Amino acid sequence: DAGVTQSPTHLIKTRGQHVTLRCSPISGHKSVSWYQQVLGQGPQFIFQYYEKEERGRGNFPDRFSARQFPNYSSELNVNALLLGDSALYLCASSFAGYYGYTFGSGTRLTVV
Amino acid sequence: AQTVTQSQPEMSVQEAETVTLSCTYDTSESDYYLFWYKQPPSRQMILVIRQEAYKQQNATENRFSVNFQKAAKSFSLKISDSQLGDAAMYFCAYRKDRYSGAGSYQLTFGKGTKLSVIP
Numbered sequence: 001d002a003g004v005t006q007s008p009t010h011l012i013k014t015r016g017q018h019v020t021l022r023c024s025p026i027s028g029h030k031s032v033s034w035y036q037q038v039l040g041q042g043p044q045f046i047f048q049y050y051e052k053e054e055r056g057r058g059n060f061p062d063r064f065s066a067r068q069f070p071n072y073s074s075e076l077n078v079n080a081l082l083l084g085d086s087a088l089y090l091c092a093s094s095f096a097g098y099y100g101y102t103f104g105s106g107t108r109l110t111v112v
Numbered sequence: 113a114q115t116v117t118q119s120q121p122e123m124s125v126q127e128a129e130t131v132t133l134s135c136t137y138d139t140s141e142s143d144y145y146l147f148w149y150k151q152p153p154s155r156q157m158i159l160v161i162r163q164e165a166y167k168q169q170n171a172t173e174n175r176f177s178v179n180f181q182k183a184a185k186s187f188s189l190k191i192s193d194s195q196l197g198d199a200a201m202y203f204c205a206y207r208k209d210r211y212s213g214a215g216s217y218q219l220t221f222g223k224g225t226k227l228s229v230i231p
Binding site for chain 2: 102
């Protein structure tokens with residue numbers, strides 16, 4: 001079985017640009033969560049979606065948005081990129097949001 | 113708000129020896145889950161072990177075991193017979209057990225401990 005798939009694996013963007021990160025959960029998993037991991041830190045919670053509805057939002061500005069599609073895949077969008085948005089973005093899926101989470105390998109975003 | 117503290121930024125252990133990684137947390141909840149995740153250079157967070165707060169018995173998974181002290185809010189990870197493949201960042205994480213509104217099931221992570229295994 002395929003695990004959690006994230007794309008792209010790496011990308012470089014310029015300040016002020018917009019970026020879209022994608023996540024495909026494990027088959028059968030209905031919940032997707034997004035985390036930001038700055039170098040040298042633990043992951044920080046950004047969003048959780050379950051059955052296409054937002055179930056939680058971390059302390060991130062409105063430049064960050066997300067959505068979940070009918071097939072339970074998800075997109076994380078970040079507008080007006082700042083240098084401080086450079087990080088590893090991790091996606092985690094779970095069956096119902098309260099069972100164990102399985103993480104993807106992340107997208108490494110570099111903002112220059 | 114819940115916080116998770118890992119006071120050891122780096123640890124090292126000889127191959128085949130035992131090492132203990134420390135974690136403390138702060139919460140006002142009585143029901144919650146605690147986790148240890150491993151993050152190798154491949155970046156994927158891998159679940160090592162999970163502990164339910166209502167269980168008094170410490171969780172074990174092969175060479176990995178925890179010492180869960182609920183009153184002290186302490187949750188340490190012991191790795192026995194350390195192997196080269198155990199070298200990685202280790203993160204302690206907390207999650208509520210009961211749904212109490214948006215964000216209830218988010219994971220709160222510590223800053224991590226980098227474990228090196230010396231051949």
